[in-house]
Amino acid sequence: MARSDPSTRSRLTRAGFYDVEKSERFYSALLSEPAIGDVDVNEFARAASPDDALLGLLRLAEAVRTDGRDDGVGELAAAWTDDPELVRRLITTLGASTGLVDHVVRHPADWRLLAGDEGTLLLGRPGCTPAQLRTALLDAVGADPAADVPVAAGGGEEQWTALRGRYRQLLLQLVADDSASLQPTAIVPEVARILADMAAAALEASLAVARAAIGPEHAKVRLAVIGMGKTGGRELNYVSDVDVIYVVEPAGPPGSADDDEVREIGTHLATQLAAACAAPSTEPALWAVDAALRPEGKNGQLVRTLDEHRHYYDHWAKSWEFQALLKARPVAGDAELGQAYYEALNPLVWEASRRDGFVDSVRAMRTRVTDNIPDRDVPQQLKLGPGGLRDVEFSAQLLQMVHGSADESLRAPNTWDALEALKAGGYIGRDDGAELDAGYRFLRVIEHRLQMSRLRRTHLVPTDPHALRSLARGVYPIGSESRTGDRLEASRKELARRIRVLHQRIFYRPVLAASAHLTGDEATLTTSEAAGRLAAVGYADPKGALRHIQALSSGVSRRAAIQRQLLPVLLEWLSNGVDPDAALLGFRKVSESLGTSHWYLRLLRDSGVAAERLTTLLGVSRKITELLLDRPAAVAWLDDPKALRAADRHSIAAEGDRTAARHATVDDAIGAVRSIYTRELLRVAIRDALALGEPNDVTVELSMIAEASIATALTTVRRFAGDPPSAGFRFTVVAMGRLGGAEVGYDSDADVIFVYDPGGADAAAAAEYANRLAGDLIAALRAPTGNAAIALDAALRPEGKNGPLTRSLESYANYYREWSQPWEAQALLRARTIAGDFDLGAEYEMLIEPLRYPAEIPEDAVRQVRRLKARMESERLPKGAEPARHLKLGRGGLSDVEWVAQLLQLEYAHVVPGLRTTSTIRALEAARDAQLIGTDDVHELVAAWTFAGRVRGAMVLWRGRPAASLPTEGRDLEAVARLLGYPPGSGRIVEDDYLRCARHARRVMERVFYG
Template identity: 50%
Template sequence: MARAGFADAARAADLWESPFLAGVLAACEAGAAPDETPGTASTALIGDVARAADPDLALLSLARLGEVDPDRAARLTQVLADPAGARTNLIAVLGASVATGDWLVAHPGDVELVLRPRGGVAADPANVRALLLESVGADPDSAVPVASVRASDGSLNEMRRAYRRALLTIATEDLTAHDPEAFLPEVGAALANLAAAALEAALALARAELTDHGAGVRLAVLGMGKTGGRELNYISDVDVIYVAEPVDGADEADALRVGTKLAATLARMCSMPAREPALWEVDAALRPEGKNGPLVRTLASHVSYYERWAKTWEFQALLKARHVAGDADLSVDYLAATRPMVWEAAGRENFVEDSQAMRRRVEDNVPPAEADRQIKLGRGGLRDVEFTVQLLQLVHGRTDETIRSANTLRALASLSAAGYVGRDHAAELAACYRFLRVLEHRVQLYRMRRTHLLPTSEDGLRRLARSMGRNPLGDVPDANALMQRWQATRRRVRRLHEDLYYRPLLPATASLSADEVSLDPEAAKARLQGIGYRDPAGALRHIKVLTEGISRRAAIQRQLLPVMLGWFAEGPDPDGGLLAFRKLSEELGGTHWYLKMLRDSGAAAERLATLLSSSKYVADSLMRTPEAVAWLGDDRELTPRTPEALAAAMNAMLLRRDDPTDAAQAVRFLRRRELTRGAIGDVLADVPVTTCAAVISPAADMALQGAVRIATQTATAELGLDADPSRFLVVAMGRLGGAEIGYASDADVLFVHDPRDGADPKQAQDWAVLVATTIASLLGKTGPEPVLPVDSQLRPEGRQGPVVRTIDSYAEYYQRWAQGWERQALLRARSVAGDNDLGERFTSLIDPLRYPADGIDLAEIRELRRIKARVESERLPRGVPATHHLKLGRGGLSDVEWTAQYLQLCHAGTTETLRTTSTLEALAAARDANLITDSDAEHLTAAWELATRLRNAIVLSTGRVSGQKVDVLPSERGELAGVSRLLGYHAGHARDLEEDWLRTARQARVVMEQVFFG
């Protein structure tokens, strides 16, 4: 017995030796085939019992059944001795439910219901209704059925017996289903049909209690909750709402009094003590005003309440209302009056937020001790699925009648078919819901009690696991496997609930009118005009192209666009944003992830709308790099890549490419990806200065490193050499050297080489020149990837000098000929690509020049001041006000950088903290060394940061990456508005940005004149 699986082996052995079961085993042997090994047939029966959910319970119940009714013992013996017959039905039912075993012991004749062949339990509701009404002697065909026998005379018990027999049939088919989870909808529908029939029979009993049978009132009973959705549990409160109307000529007050008496008596018939067990509680708490309101109201009273006082949750509850008993025509009138309110409820203020808050309250009220066992109310439980489905229905069902089902699984399927939920998400959520519901059913079936908690005992969990049967995900053979699947299901449900239930699209969609959601052309045109589109007719054409047709793409676009139109309008260029969205959707709409991500992501759709309506640069970048749209749904993808990560990605791409042009395109592609990543981050975070150092400069460094690698290999091959004749180095200068370049900056560099031992100096020089020119060509050639112009004009002798020099030549030049401006330029020098040892040697060479121990003399200071004045007078573009040029104008980048560099030249020889290529770090070091005041440092820093942000914002807003306008504060109203919005200014406050810049630049200019020209 122990090996077979019985927990109490000794008792099991005793039971098998009891007279009835011993006779059954003997009958098994007697009916065995002649060639069958003795004991095989009886062992097979024992094995069948041992495979029950609870073998000990099944065995005990069989023994009790055989002993309680000797007249039926022969029939039971015959059934149990036949392995091909219905004995598996009986064993499965008795092993899963002690309550069912007790019922059969008390009503042995009902065993025949268990032994019937399977035939489908979701029978015609009319047949079930007739069965229950006939049990109380009422005529099912009567317009107002009345019980022929009063409850006290036995009809109540007959009704309950009829109910239990029907329930037994449902449980049998459920417990013997090959796939209980697939069979679940039939079980839920059958239980709901049975509950509705019981309510009808109870109402017939209630009428029989009145002398006139309630002739003056029409009473309708509407099922709510799981009863209304035809997805009822075995044991659950049955939620109802009562509606009463006086019969023609009757007094309304009298009708309400009689209707209330009928409703109260109906509820008592279902739950009052009697010889047969009660069915369940009839719960009318969902009625207007809840338990504080009248039990029965007229239709007009219901409508008045819902129009004036109803809360959000009451409309959510009404979604599942359906007729279950009483006057069907009155129920039809009730539903016709209230259904429009249900589908208009989402337009109420804070509807979505109220629904979400209600779910959180339900969750918070779960006792902590039960939280990990709650199948229904806890995190990842049934309520998560139900609330998710209902909220999606209420928000989108205003304009889409196809998703208005009261049944959770059917509603989920229709939401998926209409594109509101992804197919994979819907399938996953449905599978989880079926598993949780079957789990809940099995827990309740054991003692036929209302509970939603997993058992705590090992035996209880084992029985529950074994009762689950087979399912598409495999067997659940033991308690550990059950608990693992339970926890995994909770996690999956919770993840999907949070993804779907808290979509930003939901409150935004709910805030729109039905016409706006439906994209009705007239309403859409009026809305577009009202929220700031310059060309509503053009916008409507884009909308039509995106939404027309019956494809899934068009269906999802019809969900997205009503909300995204508003998000586009929050940017400075809604028309441009919508046009860019159309182009991007035409490019990506056929991919499996694009529209799905926009619909399901917590932030992607709103982010995309913000980007497209705010930045032509980002819009163009996304068209070139459409896969970057996927980053918007994952914050990790928007995080700048480290230099190490960029180097690894570049190395991997170069290893796969032999052609220099292809390799260069790969390097430039990586740079474009990072610029796109940085631009997205800038637009979404109001253009922070840190992007220069975090994204733009590292991307340029990576491009130069890749170009050096390609160019050296190319030059060596073109010259027919076996190895590189020289070491090569690229030194970053200017803003690149300070890691401060913007989206429109060139790459200022110096090229250095050092011939290897034994190499021919001329050949090494020719090779180095070819490398340098190849680098400039690879990165600057026009093509599908953005160019990075390489500028070496800061080299010794400027354009007149050689493009590349040996390190010895640099040393000789700087020793003999270095001028003040060259010392100044070297302050930003930073080794960026090529030979590391050569970079260290070059840095050691220039450090004494740029950080002179004794500072610079008066002559050099005068020369620096002369050059600065000449730059201001000669290089400022004609027609551009000096106050508006961000680089060369008064208080612009040049003023701040020259001031910082002047302080470095004068003091870096003795103040090591000034030895940095970064402008802001140099200013901070000068302040800390008391070379400038805190106020002066603050003014200079503010001007530099604002100018840098403005230059980047101009590029991001306009999409221009070259030309004089990149460095000029826009004067045209539209462009200034776009730039100001990127910097965080509210709409209509563009001139505030101009005033802020003029003030900041003026303060910086005062400091510059005091420090530099002082």
Template identity: 50%
Template sequence: MSAPWSPERRPSPTVRLARLGFTDPGRAHRLLAEGESLDDDLLAAVGGTPDPDLALTGLLRLLAAADERGAGGGLRAALEKEPAVRARLLAVLGVSDALGGHLARHPGHWTVLRDGGGDAPTADGLRAALLRAVGADPDAEVPLARDASPETLVALRVEYRRHLLALAGRDLTGAADLAEVAAALADLAAAALEAGLAVARAEVEGHGACRLAVIGMGKAGGRELNYVSDVDVVFVAEACDGHAEDAALRVATRLAAAMMRACSASTAEGALWEVDAALRPEGKAGPLVRTLASHRAYYERWAKTWEFQALLKARPVAGDTGLGRRYLEMTAPIVWRAADGESFVADVQDMRRRVETHLNQRTAEAERQLKLGPGGLRDVEFAVQLLQLVHGRTDESLRSPTTLDALAALSRGGYVGRDDAAALTAAYRFLRQVEHLIQLHRLRRTHVVPDAEADLRRLGRALGLRADPVGEFTARWRRHAREVRRIHEKLFYRPLLRAVARLPEEEARLTPEAARTRLEALGYHDPAGALRHIEALTAGVSRRAAIQRTLLPVMLGWFADAPDPDGGLLGFRQVSDALGTTPWYLRLLRDEVTVAERMAWVLGSSRYATDLLLRAPDAVAMLGTAAELTPRPHAALRGEALAAVRRHTDAEGGANGTLLAEEAVAVVRGLRRRELFRVAVADLLGLVDVGTVGEALTDIAAVTVEAALRTARHKIELELRGPLPTRMAVVAMGRFGGHELGYGSDADVMFVHDPVPGADEQEAGRAAYAVAEELRRLLALPAPDPPLEIDPNLRPEGRRGPLVRTLASYAAYYARWSEPWEAQALLRADPFIGDPELCARFGALIDPLRWPDGGIDEAAVRQIRRLKARMESERLPRGVDRRLHTKLGPGGLSDVEWAAQLLQLRHAHDVPGLRTTRTLAALDAAADAGLLDRSDAGVLADAWRLATRIRGTTMLVRGRPSDLLPTEHHRERSAVARVLRYPATGELLEDYRRHARRARAVVDRVFYGAD
């Protein structure tokens, strides 16, 4: 070496070390003073590495270890005379603490970094080297390791990392690009699997009974593996001649398990990586090994869409090559037929949504995720794979299992614009390079960008960023992530927009017919209609059209993610037509991504919410935050509604009474329309649970009825030219009284009045009747909002009885004529609208009837049971599958509610907690009192919640109420399942059947007394 550097030659060595790039020059100075003397050139080279402190530590450890083995001289000579060796060695030591540790344990391995040793070996060469490491003959037809001892496993790991070291040296000095590195890593993993299989054969007796092929999946199959990654595999086996299939499969299973252990077991040299077989048919619940016929049967009959997507990257990597080839020949046609399925695109989008949902996008780690975070690797991969599966059916050039090769083919074929493909390629290469650098540091599986400044500095310098490595790296990473996310969101649609917006022909690379085909493949059932909507929204040179051309590529992607893309796009066009000239509307959508995304989901999921929005398009503004979508409390709604009534009823004069009343209620109904939209959107977005929805819808109905009562009372007083001669209250009944209203529920009520002292009872009755009729008239007026039907048929004597009764009349009736069913109906009575004192007195009147002292007798119980049976027989529609009727079917809402109500009738007098109108609260109270087993209460509550959610979601999706699970209309059924967050329709049906079956079993015991 040339003139050595030592502490004595420089007056301020730490200053010079700091200038060379050391972040801890004091420590570096001590290491040099206590140990090795490095010449100026070598020390400068160390300072030029990504992490000089790490490189110096690794180099000094390596030199010391080499000296112990008597090989230090050769290493020093190479450092001085072989620039390529020095560059590769220091590059590795400046990035990877783990490989520095490997070199310290195996100092002779530095020689793989020589020019010749650094060249990439072939896949066959790697296979031979790793087989020899475990004592197997690479030329044997079925290689067999010398044994399965810990020493053999250590030898496998040492040889594997020797090759990993050579590859890292080429990678970090630019001698190999990303594609070459990823392919070499996949080949090295395949070689390790082959060696692991050889070790397994040494462990498993009778291994000759079967042929076993190992199919690489994921990045291993696509030859784009990371430095440290789970290696995804699928196993396929067949019996050798003369052996029974069952026995051969048992042997093959033991071989596969032993091979997995050989690679993933921890040793003195650590583990290689986990071998993950979870992508096999049925996942971890399925057999580890299957025959070729079993694989075929599964994929043809049971496989989900994501499994076909996974097969895109399938490749035989170890074991019997002929069997592996036959597996590939069998699966390939199945993969390229997958996109023919009606729900194919929706299924792929569902899978992407589940992956994104799994990662909380608001956490700090999520923002640093290279793989799953916004604008991460998965965004590129999912977009490329979806395009491959859609268009690869007819274009075989798209069938590469490697992401970058497939992206290049998509660009050549015109499926992705050249600029977009170039941006995605650059971003993907950058993100993968960063991923490799992070994993190389400690050879650990991670996809998270570190937040420590030292780690960020090492990453930036390894990427060649020297002026401000931390700042430049962070800016570049964020820029690439934003670009990936932007292109990912509009990838399919930009060519379509160019076509329909009549841009110059050289830019519109797709014909309208091709555009229609692609829209259909992405889930649009009327692509021609979709193209017309797009053209109408984007045609022209106005600012409105220009902003729509910016918005629509993203919006179309979100519509395609929703259950009804066509309905979503149509609704968007209608809302845009209504608000398009409003300056804030398009600006809000453009600047607030959350608003646009939520709007797309709502419009593409719910006819009910879309109708509400079309009637009050200004409500778009509330989509911005979760706080805006939180249902407002009853007090706030009541204050706003009653204030509106006062504004319109303060004017005097009977001539204007009708007009003023109608105007007042119109304002209140507008408030109701807005609040229904708020609750519906919160429900569609999963921001509220079923209990909150019921309470919110009840509050909205209650303030609407109270406002109408105030308005009607005021109008009648104008007509009477004086105050009303009676006090009035409205008693909420049924689901209204239970605070469990649905979107399509009527408001069951009873009207009660009490004449003021001195008033004529007949006049008071006529006035009360006039108020009740006026209330019903006002709420039945045609208006642009869902109707609120006032149903008074639960009153005494039903439709034959008077619409309004006095409190005394109610008392007399209940004392003389009341039937058990009426006491049961009163369990849901909540007198909370109107005169507070009268409400309290009515409650005191009915409490002894619904919560009788000593409970009800057996005769009443039998009558209630007969009534329930008759109701189900008479009201259940003919020809329907009663098991799918969420209200009257077995285990449905009626079953649960009647069971809870029977417990209340029997025990509420003694158990205060049962004195509630709410079903779930009654079940909880019964369980707390020991009247109902806690697990039974849970079964009933879960069934009630699910049935209620299904009814509510069906109304949201269809815009019309229904008590039946949708089974006939596929799109409607799929939409309900999607909104309810079920990955497939069948899972919704099965989940409901399971809950209903369990609930019915409880009802049989609790309500019918069955053993």
């Protein structure tokens, strides 16, 4: 066939050849080889690198032809026509590994090993057990597999060569099966298992060679080889250092050999073993035998006795060394000694997590590994980089070591088995576990294909287009939708991103660090001492607590399994609250409300903050607990910064309008409005209790959601009230008091007045319609339902409760002109339109402007204000209340500060525009700026006013109901302290701080107000 035949080039291109011009020459040369028949170019399409497969086949044909063995050429030529399956395996193998091409060129007869039964050579074959692999490699060095202590026929390079050659033959068969598989991710655990078993067999054969090398002296010692890392976990890759630890003991009775002699012989054996595997020889090395994980690392003794190992791990080992022990397994040498090592040291793995700083040290080690990768390699690092193999392995190992002390099902040295156990036990979610498993398999297939290619240790995904294309064709079998490098890199990078997210979610769980400190009994909570432990950490009713625990964790459901995992830590966190018993009861109720929701326990287990936040809230706030029981789905907010963010008035009102409009009755519509109000009230309370915002923002946010809800409720009431008495009828709601000042607390009534304009309607009809609107609005917002109420209070209207509920604008004008009292002008300082017809509200505010900001206030009016303040202190202070502790009416309380601000407004707002505000703090700041009051005085007043308001809010959150005074009981004070951001145990400090702050404010008030 002519080398320039266009049809040949076209077929080579379709088959996937990269360098078509060169391949055409090689193809032409191949067809002239007597050992090769008429090769169909399409056969090469299966190979990862058709170019390498073609060149490899050409080299093999030449090697067979020049080998000189009887009829080697004829056998290969016959196979080409008689065994098409062998041909396919041969081409696929040669195209997968140039390293194995080199092997078959050195050993031309080994191509025959690719003839298998129904396409299986090692994978799935009964002859691939660890024992059979051990036999194959011991036979290769002339050692008796049945001997108690196998010794090779010699201890030199001849045995090294035989061992390495037989190992490569096994590897050739394994690569043939692996590279031809249509489901490489399905078989990768089995491939890794066989590679580990082959390594163990090679170590056994190498030890037999080492015994022969040192002669009869070897009989004085027993040497066990402990596999570590992926060898120990039976999940080895194609080319990796084989990590080991050596244990040595005298072979005879005590005293038969001194310690120095035992160590010397053991060291000689270990050294010769490593040489058999990796020393320079005519046959390439298998892999390096790495003993760096031994005690003291490379600076430590190569071999140690079992007692020396015990002593080291008992006294000196670091946390990472116990993590390494997780995969330790006897793999070669004296089996009894190896088992004794395992039984002595494996239990230490499951105690290591209780060491101080264990979790942090593991996390720090993972970070150091990532930080030490050269910047240029990070994007291509398959093993150590972010989202790489180590992220999966470290995630699994940390979970195993933290929870494995209580759950023996997690004690698996193999990553795939560990992921399955963690998923089955609820330590990771089913979907997360499946994604980690699938991702790990895919990355391991890439790793295997990388190392298979040149039989070299590497974890860097190539950037060279040809190499990347070949890698992709090896990862994606023939028949896949696409086998391109672009597809592989896009998939790998997206997979790394997802693995990194899962790793960080799992690896940095707060639950992990807390669980690590628990003993086995504490982790299981099943011993008779559990009640005593609960009492010791603060539960007043430990028997009741155990009942809650049993209700939450009994049974065989996944929900119960996850609760058993979480509860030991959550109980400790709940015990840090002020009332652990109430908090645990609240947790049980919330859990029972959400127990069937798939996301709830997953959130508590996986979130970086949700579980700790929930236990904090339940431990300090009955109010939040009650609201969560009504809206348990709000627990999801605890992990979502956006969900906890304060909403604005416009969006709340708009949502309320949309939601209410969907309902056909006024009760249902107002119920929807109140549901939104309750939801936003809970959102504010959670942020407040968790200190996620500024303290002074709380009153503003509470005022805002109240305003928005009142506005939406009024729109709804008007929709169902029928036609107004005239087209021009207008109605508005004016906020007064704390609502008018945007200073609402959790316990505040919503002080309002109602204003209407008949708009040309009959006066009686307009009054009746306005009263109906106001009455329906008050009733609807106060009605007993499952949602929080808004208590509208119109007592600050003219004539108080004896006056009409609503007035027209004209009626207000007449009243203020004829009957207004100084206290009413003071009340009007906080008047602010919040709902209804805002143009009418603006007219009302213009009407009251001269009243609340008078050009001049008579002295007798000032005296009246002062007398009213004094009378209020003496008459309205509840009987038995301590004046120093009452938060509103007491000395230095809210009222003291507000009356100072309001008197300054009445006296000076006409000439100081900054005083024309409904806000207490802004009024004081404006007075300070106008030099009407000293800076230090304003500081004292604002501090006391803020402190009193925060204490009132904290008491509502803690008790679930208002409290008028600073509490005296220690637990109440402690709750207030926690909610105000003080450290635990600061209840009395809060008391002292408040009383001192109030005293200072009282002195300012008396000097400024009465001065």
